[in-house]
Amino acid sequence: MISVTLIGAGNVAQHLFKVFNQSDSIVVNQWYNRNTASIIYFQNEVEIIDDISKLTPCDIIIIAISDDAIKEISENIDLNNQLVVHTSGSVSIHHLDKKHRRGVFYPLQTFSKDVDMNFNNVPFCIETLEKDDLNHLKSLADKIGSPYYKINTDQRQTLHLAAVFVNNFTNQLYRIGHEISDVENINFDILKPLILETAKKVQSISPYMAQTGPAKRYDKKTIKRHLKQLENQTHKDIYELLTQSIKKTHGR
Amino acid sequence: MISVTLIGAGNVAQHLFKVFNQSDSIVVNQWYNRNTASIIYFQNEVEIIDDISKLTPCDIIIIAISDDAIKEISENIDLNNQLVVHTSGSVSIHHLDKKHRRGVFYPLQTFSKDVDMNFNNVPFCIETLEKDDLNHLKSLADKIGSPYYKINTDQRQTLHLAAVFVNNFTNQLYRIGHEISDVENINFDILKPLILETAKKVQSISPYMAQTGPAKRYDKKTIKRHLKQLENQTHKDIYELLTQSIKKTHGR
Numbered sequence: 399m400i401s402v403t404l405i406g407a408g409n410v411a412q413h414l415f416k417v418f419n420q421s422d423s424i425v426v427n428q429w430y431n432r433n434t435a436s437i438i439y440f441q442n443e444v445e446i447i448d449d450i451s452k453l454t455p456c457d458i459i460i461i462a463i464s465d466d467a468i469k470e471i472s473e474n475i476d477l478n479n480q481l482v483v484h485t486s487g488s489v490s491i492h493h494l495d496k497k498h499r500r501g502v503f504y505p506l507q508t509f510s511k512d513v514d515m516n517f518n519n520v521p522f523c524i525e526t527l528e529k530d531d532l533n534h535l536k537s538l539a540d541k542i543g544s545p546y547y548k549i550n551t552d553q554r555q556t557l558h559l560a561a562v563f564v565n566n567f568t569n570q571l572y573r574i575g576h577e578i579s580d581v582e583n584i585n586f587d588i589l590k591p592l593i594l595e596t597a598k599k600v601q602s603i604s605p606y607m608a609q610t611g612p613a614k615r616y617d618k619k620t621i622k623r624h625l626k627q628l629e630n631q632t633h634k635d636i637y638e639l640l641t642q643s644i645k646k647t648h649g650r
Numbered sequence: 651m652i653s654v655t656l657i658g659a660g661n662v663a664q665h666l667f668k669v670f671n672q673s674d675s676i677v678v679n680q681w682y683n684r685n686t687a688s689i690i691y692f693q694n695e696v697e698i699i700d701d702i703s704k705l706t707p708c709d710i711i712i713i714a715i716s717d718d719a720i721k722e723i724s725e726n727i728d729l730n731n732q733l734v735v736h737t738s739g740s741v742s743i744h745h746l747d748k749k750h751r752r753g754v755f756y757p758l759q760t761f762s763k764d765v766d767m768n769f770n771n772v773p774f775c776i777e778t779l780e781k782d783d784l785n786h787l788k789s790l791a792d793k794i795g796s797p798y799y800k801i802n803t804d805q806r807q808t809l810h811l812a813a814v815f816v817n818n819f820t821n822q823l824y825r826i827g828h829e830i831s832d833v834e835n836i837n838f839d840i841l842k843p844l845i846l847e848t849a850k851k852v853q854s855i856s857p858y859m860a861q862t863g864p865a866k867r868y869d870k871k872t873i874k875r876h877l878k879q880l881e882n883q884t885h886k887d888i889y890e891l892l893t894q895s896i897k898k899t900h901g902r
Contacts, residue, residue, distance in 0.1 A: 465872075488872060506840055508847055508862060510855075519843040547840055556834040557841070559876050560827040564841055565848045566863035567892040568820045573857035573899055575812040582808040588758055588799055589809070589816055590853050591771040595760055596817045597849035601842050603762075605825035610760060611818035620717075620740060624811050632895050639891055640819040643884050647825055 400424050400538055401456040405471060406463035407431040409509045410485050414462060417517050417542045419443060424541055427456045450474050458483060458534055460503060461494075469493045481531050487558030490551045491525055501526035503535055504554055505544075508565055517542045523549035523557060574633055581629075606647065613644035652676050652790055653708040657723060658715035659683040661761045662737050666714060669769050669794045671695060676793055679708045702726050710735060710786055712755060713746075721745045733783050739810030742803045743777055753778035755787055756806055757796075760817055769794045775801035775809060826885055833881075858899065865896035 402418055404411050404426060411429075415437075418424045428445045429437055430453065437446055453459070455477055461468055461484040468484045472495040475482060482494055483501035494500040502525040509515055524535040524546050532548065539546040549557065572593060576586050599608045612620040621641060628634045654670055656663050656678060663681075667689075670676045680697045681689055682705065689698055705711070707729055713720055713736040720736050724747040727734060734746055735753035746752040754777040761767055776787040776798050784800070791798040801809065824845060828838050851860045864872040873893060880886045 507844055521840045521843055553834045553836050556830060557836060559879050560830045560841055561844055562863055563823045564827040564845050568823050568848055569857050569861050570892050570896050571815045571820050572852050575816040576857050578808060578812045582805045584805050584809060588773045589812055591773055592759055592813055593816050593849050596820055597846050600824050605821050605828050609821050611814055627811050635891055639887055640822055644822050
């Protein structure tokens with residue numbers, strides 16, 4: 399049995415609570431937030447607290463709050479020899495207060511508010527200062543069925559950056575696809591299977607191998623026509639820059 | 651029963667042959683290619699020809715060849731009152747020879763050479779000059795379980811452009827994610843569940859609603875650090891341009 403305490407009431411904290419609560423071998427002792435309104439609903443299942451001095455020792459305290467607040471809250475945890483981890487992709491392990499055994503338990507995934515997440519699809523990047531503590535985090539990931547990778551702070555910050563490309567920027571390309579098709583009164587649904595298949599493809603082959611299209615073929619005629627079709631200058635700029643990038647990758 | 655003849659031996663033609671051949675209510679009469687080497691394997695299942703004058707009438711002749719060759723091959727089909735369609739995203743219906751009943755049967759999907767495609771996930775954009783012929787194409791899509799949309803040439807060319815954004819350009823962002831993580835010796839597998847989830851999210855909510863991340867939050871500190879982390883100038887440019895684009899979309 400692993401005992402866990404959660405700090406924070408946002409998206410990640412809520413998803414972690416749910417999956418921990420479902421496990422027979424994890425117990426959530428306490429759940430702290432400055433404002434308990436959004437989690438008070440769970441008071442029959444866990445001790446909800448808004449006074450940080452009431453924290454009691456457990457195997458792992460997980461801080462799942464905004465990056466800027468991690469340092470201060472870790473300072474305010476008044477426990478001895480406690481393993482304290484945060485869940486941020488970009489904050490150094492050394493931002494946690496020195497008095498703690500420190501670690502990171504970063505889920506590399508995008509969580510939606512009201513959509514249940516299958517934690518088999520949530521890889522955790524784990525890091526600790528003490529080797530023994532690594533086993534606690536491995537075991538926690540195991541118990542919720544999540545893959546895990548030992549990742550240091552530099553690597554984690556790189557992954558966080560890579561995630562911006564494959565998640566936020568990709569989503570913006572979907573948005574542009576939506577905008578472009580809206581102008582011609584085309585149902586965006588038509589593009590959805592292609593979006594999914596594009597993501598599925600790189601689960602088994604590399605993005606390099608998966609590439610197709612006019613930029614890779616160096617099909618000047620189509621590229622020229624596409625640029626003429628685009629009316630929005632930002633869309634044009636993105637088209638040109640990504641076409642350039644594909645050409646470079648594929649040796650043109 | 652619908653009788654079909656295929657022209658071309660590429661990816662799309664091969665996938666269409668397989669799915670047609672599996673259907674009890676579609677018969678592939680003939681399969682033409684200038685060079686039959688890559689399709690001769692199927693000679694027990696369909697008449698393979700390399701002489702276009704041997705084409706016989708059927709319900710639908712499907713031209714699945716490169717854009718530039720469509721016009722000429724349609725001129726060389728010497729049949730009367732024959733429904734002839736092409737499968738291209740960018741070629742006008744009027745590029746087909748006037749003597750034919752003309753149409754378009756464009757699958758908006760990315761096909762991999764050796765990976766079977768579930769045609770439930772292949773939406774067809776269909777267009778004909780005669781209303782009656784539309785029913786033939788609808789019926790053909792129905793029989794292979796594919797959704798279809800009535801899409802005119804302008805709309806189809808717009809979709810083809812949108813597809814470049816959500817497929818080719820998105821795939822290049824995956825590639826950049828791969829490059830960035832490779833530098834730090836990070837296993838690209840860690841990013842794969844995020845890639846899939848990002849695509850899944852927009853199946854049910856709009857890309858606008860699905861957006862998250864530093865650009866949307868206008869998190870200057872993170873954006874600045876990310877730009878500092880990036881060493882490749884093209885990656886930097888893409889980061890800046892897509893960050894700008896997200897800010898515009900979300901009213902910053």
